[in-house]
Amino acid sequence: xxxxxxxxxxxxxxxxxxxxxxxxxxxxxxxxxxxxxxxxxxxxxxxxxxxxxxxxxxxxxxxxxxxxxxxxxxxxxxxxxxxxxxxxxxxxxxxxxxxxxxxxxxxxxxxxxxxxxxxxxxxxxxxxxxxxxxxxxxxxxxxxxxxxxxxxxxxxxxxxxxxxxxxxxxxxxxxxxxxxxxxxxxxxxxxxxxxxxxxxxxxxxxxxxxxxxxxxxxxxxxxxxxxxxxxxxxxxxxxxxxxxxxxxxxxxxxxxxxxxxxxxxxxxxxxxxxxxxxxxxxxxxxxxxxxxxxxxxxxxxxxxxxxxxxxxxxxxxxxxxxxxxxxxxxxxxxxxxxxxxxxxxxxxxxxxxxxxxxxxxxxxx
Numbered sequence: 001x002x003x004x005x006x007x008x009x010x011x012x013x014x015x016x017x018x019x020x021x022x023x024x025x026x027x028x029x030x031x032x033x034x035x036x037x038x039x040x041x042x043x044x045x046x047x048x049x050x051x052x053x054x055x056x057x058x059x060x061x062x063x064x065x066x067x068x069x070x071x072x073x074x075x076x077x078x079x080x081x082x083x084x085x086x087x088x089x090x091x092x093x094x095x096x097x098x099x100x101x102x103x104x105x106x107x108x109x110x111x112x113x114x115x116x117x118x119x120x121x122x123x124x125x126x127x128x129x130x131x132x133x134x135x136x137x138x139x140x141x142x143x144x145x146x147x148x149x150x151x152x153x154x155x156x157x158x159x160x161x162x163x164x165x166x167x168x169x170x171x172x173x174x175x176x177x178x179x180x181x182x183x184x185x186x187x188x189x190x191x192x193x194x195x196x197x198x199x200x201x202x203x204x205x206x207x208x209x210x211x212x213x214x215x216x217x218x219x220x221x222x223x224x225x226x227x228x229x230x231x232x233x234x235x236x237x238x239x240x241x242x243x244x245x246x247x248x249x250x251x252x253x254x255x256x257x258x259x260x261x262x263x264x265x266x267x268x269x270x271x272x273x274x275x276x277x278x279x280x281x282x283x284x285x286x287x288x289x290x291x292x293x294x295x296x297x298x299x300x301x302x303x304x305x306x307x308x309x310x311x312x313x314x315x316x317x318x319x320x321x322x323x324x325x326x327x328x329x330x331x332x333x334x335x336x337x338x339x340x341x342x343x344x345x346x347x348x349x350x351x352x353x354x355x356x357x358x359x360x361x362x363x364x365x
Contacts, residue, residue, distance in 0.1 A: 047093050049333040050117035052352055061289075061308050061361045062339070062353035069315050069347035070118050071098075076110075077124065078102050081320055083342030086151040086260075087117065087329040088158060095181040096329070097149040097160050098122050099342070101320075107145040109162055111181045117331065117338070118350075129176050129186035139189055142167040146174060150328060152200040152261045154209070159234075161198040161211070164189060170218045173198030173211075175234065190229075190237050194218055197226075197257035202264065205297060209234055212243065212258035212271075212297075222278065224255030228298040241298035244290065246275070251286045251307045254278045259287065259327035260339065267359055268292050268301050272327050272339060275307065285324040286310035287341070289362045302362040309351060311344070319344025 052065055073081045085098035094117045100110045112122035126146075131137040144165035152159045157177045164174025170193030176186040190198055194216045201210040208230035216224055226243040246253050252275025262269040269292040277284045286307035293299040311323045326342040335355050343349045 047089060047115075047117070049331045049336065050338050050350060051333070051336060054352075061357050062351045064309075064313060065350040065352065067118065068313065068349040069343055070350050071120055071122075071348035073319075073346050075120070075122060076100065080105060081346045082122065083345055083348050084148045084326050084328050085112075085340060085342070085348055086149045086160070087114075087331065087340045088151045088153060089331065090158075090181060094331075095158075096120075096340075097127065097151050097162070097181075098348075099147045099149060100126070101147075107147040109146045109149050109160075111178075111184075113181065127184050129184045132185050132187045136186055136188055139166055140186065144168045148196070148326075148328065150199050150261060152202055154200060154202055159200055160184065161190075161200055163196045163198075166193055170194045171196055171216065173213055188235050190231075191215075194221075196221070196224075199258040199261060201269075201297065202261055205230065205295065208232060208239070210297060211237070212262075214255070214257040220283070222254060224257060224276075226256055226258055226273065243292075243298045244273075244300055244303065251275055251277050251284070251310065252288060254283065256288075260330035262292065262297070263330060263332060263337070263355065264294070265291075265355060265359065268294055269297050270355060270358060270362075272308075272330060272358075274326055279323075282323070283321075284311065285326050287325050287327050287339075289358045291359055291362045302359075304362045305365055306361075308353075308358070308361060309341075313343070313349075315347055315349070316343040319346030321345035325349075 071082050079100050080103050081101045087096040094114045096112050098110050098112050101107050108126035110123050112120050114120045147163050149162040157179050160176045162174045163171050166172050172193045172195045173190040176184050178184045195213050196216045197214040199212045211229050214224045225245045228241045228243050229237045230239040231237045254276040256275045259272040262271050271290045274285050275288050287309045288304045290303040291301040311317050311325045324344050327339050329340040331338045337353050339351045341349050
């Protein structure tokens with residue numbers, strides 16, 4: 001048995017502000033250090049969350065908003081489709097980053113705002129990310145596409161993650177941030193190509209920032225597991241852990257990917273995710289739910305056997321890519337949850353449910 005004094009001891013972690021985070025005044029960082037997670041949720045907005053009660057006679061774990069699709073494909077003069085988008089509370093209303101495919105079929109991300117989370121004003125021009133430094137500018141030399149964003153309030157700003165083409169070398173996870181949804185700053189890509197579905201945690205795990213992602217290929221990826229990674233500074237990512245794999249001969253038999261920002265509950269992190277089945281007519285995207293360990297989020301406590309929602313509505317079955325239900329964002333209000341999702345890679349839908357029922361659904365067999 002080795003002498004205890006010679007055993008490896010992890011270095012003491014000191015509180016510090018990473019280089020990519022130093023653009024905000026020190027007072028902002030001081031404030032973030034003393035705020036609780038609930039303080040930060042409350043600070044961002046008091047706006048009522050968009051919500052509809054469960055339809056009479058329904059026992060489904062989640063249900064669709066009767067106004068779906070809440071964002072149509074032609075909301076902008078030059079948009080072909082608006083889907084797979086991220087929404088958060090902002091000030092006394094809501095803001096978001098939206099995937100917009102234009103009539104040239106260029107995929108890009110746009111900022112948007114809404115007073116009620118239902119009626120949206122989306123900027124016609126894509127987000128112009130300013131590089132955090134001269135080296136970050138190197139990964140902006142050639143734009144190919146940006147798509148499938150997520151937005152997470154983390155400490156003192158809103159972080160945006162998206163599928164970003166690295167100068168045409170393939171998809172990876174782009175990262176940037178904003179404080180006002182008017183100006184945006186881009187930092188280094190998180191990983192090498194090929195990777196998609198980068199989803200940040202809303203707080204550090206221990207002393208580290210944390211993210212789920214799904215390594216992929218340069219095409220439509222007929223495979224895919226979810227992985228967990230950590231970073232001390234939002235630049236250098238490592239300590240990778242496998243999280244979950246597809247389940248053969250089920251609705252999630254081909255690939256799985258993280259959806260909205262994980263939601264912290266007393267029983268664990270609630271993770272909504274998409275699962276894909278390869279049918280004789282192509283991919284079918286549905287939504288599942290899992291419960292993850294709070295301190296070791298790569299450990300699965302429970303995972304739904306059945307899908308929560310699948311592409312059953314006409315606007316989910318018919319579009320540019322049929323049979324897609326792709327969750328990207330979630331708002332919560334107490335036990336209530338509203339989920340924004342892409343439908344048929346064409347429009348944006350909204351669904352509602354209760355956190356405690358989703359936790360029960362994840363545990364059900």
